[in-house]
Amino acid sequence: QVQLQESGPGLVKPSQTLSLTCSVSGGSISSDSYAWNWIRQPAGKGLEWIGRVYSSGGTNYNPSLQSRVTISVDTSNNQFSLNLSSVTAADTAVYWCARRYYYFDTAGYHDAFDIWGQGTVVTVSS
């Protein structure tokens, strides 16, 4: 059973860089059928997709964050990471990593964000 686990500092100072890692256990991060995503949710608010990375290293980011975000993959350690620079209080949120899995079978095409980590709270404050 594949599991994801976020880790990183729970408190980051304004203007600094938020850095989180998602460790993948129970399966390999390296497959053309996966994309690895970061999603966040400020307290009491909705969900925001931050971006994704493939095991090849290819990335896509939300334009609202693109100038500040970098997502990278480390296949040797079966993990991927999020860096968000120049943070402000508006970046305070629960951050999740999630797997997008797509494949074909006899029932057709399947594509879903099927596995999520438990989430980690990041507070931006001096």
Place this chain on the structure above:
Amino acid sequence: EIVLTQSPGTLSLSPGERVALSCRASQSVRSSYFAWYQQKPGQAPRLLIYGTSRRASGIPDRFSGSGSETDFTLTISRLEPEDFAVYYCQQYGSSPFTFGPGTKVDFK
């Protein structure tokens, strides 16, 4: 960016009732890339429905999804006590992937 709108914001219901949650998209969404999630306080979103109408692994058959293009619906045929939660829709066919603001289903 595709904006998703969910209505209503909150529904007050009783166990055993049938409920239909609506999600409307600002542009057409490919049906293969539309999902519904359930979220309870302090928990990660739980995938219920993907590809508009496919139930995720382990999801009871009282949950069903339907719709196309800009109008999608999550139906719970008979509310169980554990179904009281917030429900989000998501499109992931056009980047940036977006979520609706959520519908809270609470006890009447």
